[in-house]
Amino acid sequence: MNMSTLQTAFQDLFHALPEKAFFAPGRINLIGEHTDYNGGHVFPCAITYGTYAVARKRKDRKVRLYSVNFPDKGIIEFNLNQLDYEKQHNWANYPKGMIRYIVDAGNEVPTGFECVIQGNIPNGAGLSSSASIELLTGVLLNGLFELAIPRIDLIKLGKKVENEFIGVNSGIMDQFAVGMGKKDVGILLDCQTLKYEYAPIQLENHKIIIMNTNKRRELADSKYNERRSECEEALSQLQQKLPIEALGQLSEVEFDENQHIITSETVRKRAKHAVYENVRTMKALGELKAGNLEAFGQSMNQSHISLRDDYEVTGVELDRLVEAAWRQPGVIGARMTGAGFGGCAIAIVENEAVENFIANVGTAYLDEIGYVADFYVASIGDGAKEIEL
Numbered sequence: 001m002n003m004s005t006l007q008t009a010f011q012d013l014f015h016a017l018p019e020k021a022f023f024a025p026g027r028i029n030l031i032g033e034h035t036d037y038n039g040g041h042v043f044p045c046a047i048t049y050g051t052y053a054v055a056r057k058r059k060d061r062k063v064r065l066y067s068v069n070f071p072d073k074g075i076i077e078f079n080l081n082q083l084d085y086e087k088q089h090n091w092a093n094y095p096k097g098m099i100r101y102i103v104d105a106g107n108e109v110p111t112g113f114e115c116v117i118q119g120n121i122p123n124g125a126g127l128s129s130s131a132s133i134e135l136l137t138g139v140l141l142n143g144l145f146e147l148a149i150p151r152i153d154l155i156k157l158g159k160k161v162e163n164e165f166i167g168v169n170s171g172i173m174d175q176f177a178v179g180m181g182k183k184d185v186g187i188l189l190d191c192q193t194l195k196y197e198y199a200p201i202q203l204e205n206h207k208i209i210i211m212n213t214n215k216r217r218e219l220a221d222s223k224y225n226e227r228r229s230e231c232e233e234a235l236s237q238l239q240q241k242l243p244i245e246a247l248g249q250l251s252e253v254e255f256d257e258n259q260h261i262i263t264s265e266t267v268r269k270r271a272k273h274a275v276y277e278n279v280r281t282m283k284a285l286g287e288l289k290a291g292n293l294e295a296f297g298q299s300m301n302q303s304h305i306s307l308r309d310d311y312e313v314t315g316v317e318l319d320r321l322v323e324a325a326w327r328q329p330g331v332i333g334a335r336m337t338g339a340g341f342g343g344c345a346i347a348i349v350e351n352e353a354v355e356n357f358i359a360n361v362g363t364a365y366l367d368e369i370g371y372v373a374d375f376y377v378a379s380i381g382d383g384a385k386e387i388e389l
């Protein structure tokens with residue numbers, strides 16, 4: 001990202017120099033999918049693609065926001081006294097919701113501000129551009145107004161924006177990864193307790209490749225909420241016998257012994273994924289720590305299969321992409337990442353094999369699906385922060 005472009009845009013729009021600059025990343029999830037809202041473990045990392053902002057305080061109560069990514073929306077303006085969701089405010093509802101909940105939590109935002117934003121996270125790809133903009137707003141308010149809101153509170157407020165302001169019933173993984181990411185480490189997070197541990201990802205001989213299906217994620221939110229309620233149904237049936245608060249508390253054996261309590265076969269499959277995926281994620285951390293990348297790759301593959309067959313959130317585009325990836329030489333493992341129903345998959349690939357990998361998987365996908373996939377090499381980077389102007 002060229003910060004001077006962002007500064008020039010700011011000067012052109014607001015006829016003044018910005019005071020400060022901020023960045024918040026996107027994320028990929030290495031393993032642990034659809035486990036966060038089931039009280040299980042996830043293993044995401046922040047990536048160096050993300051969202052940038054330059055900003056300065058105003059003297060009045062106006063907030064004026066402009067996104068280089070959405071020039072047709074122009075400058076979106078609202079007042080600190082009126083922070084309700086408004087459809088015509090479009091993308092700006094994410095920062096607006098964040099300001100709203102930061103103010104509601106009792107923090108003093110004494111004046112408005114103006115701000116230019118630009119992101120380089122591939123659009124609609126399921127790499128958490130919305131969590132990125134939520135946490136970006138959090139560090140921006142902290143930085144401009146010296147609010148000192150703890151990071152974990154910003155993460156929880158970001159989730160609240162998603163759940164209550166925007167209306168998507170997502171878990172805590174995305175905001176946590178965007179808020180807590182660090183260069184070259186993954187985060188093993190227990191979503192029930194929010195205890196976490198950083199695990200170095202040392203991939204001297206390999207690259208993480210992000211593969212974008214370019215499939216629009218229509219219906220994604222309704223299917224997402226449907227999976228959530230299926231898991232809630234499984235939990236409440238299991239609770240008739242077991243003293244558990246979340247599916248993530250069960251071992252595979254405990255699940256197998258009690259699965260007959262779940263009356264619907266579909267719901268049973270959903271719960272099986274939640275339990276097995278959680279166990280797989282904890283195991284994957286051990287594999288990585290032991291330097292056993294091959295075993296880690298196998299766990300990634302198993303994760304995809306479970307998401308395909310039991311959780312049924314992959315869809316033909318992600319399946320063809322991941323299957324093509326599995327067939328290539330030099331591939332350690334590949335799986336969908338994020339919510340599914342389109343969006344992105346990831347693969348770990350040997351350095352020397354990357355070029356052929358991208359060419360071959362790209363050709364296979366185009367042949368089978370009829371439009372192109374995009375490929376990016378992922379670097380694991382820092383979480384949301386103030387940066388140099």
Ligand code: GLA
Pocket residue numbers: 032033034035036037170171172173174338339340
């Ligand atoms: C989306 C949600 C997350 C998580 C994943 C699936 O990214 O925002 O909370 O549930 O899907 O693992």
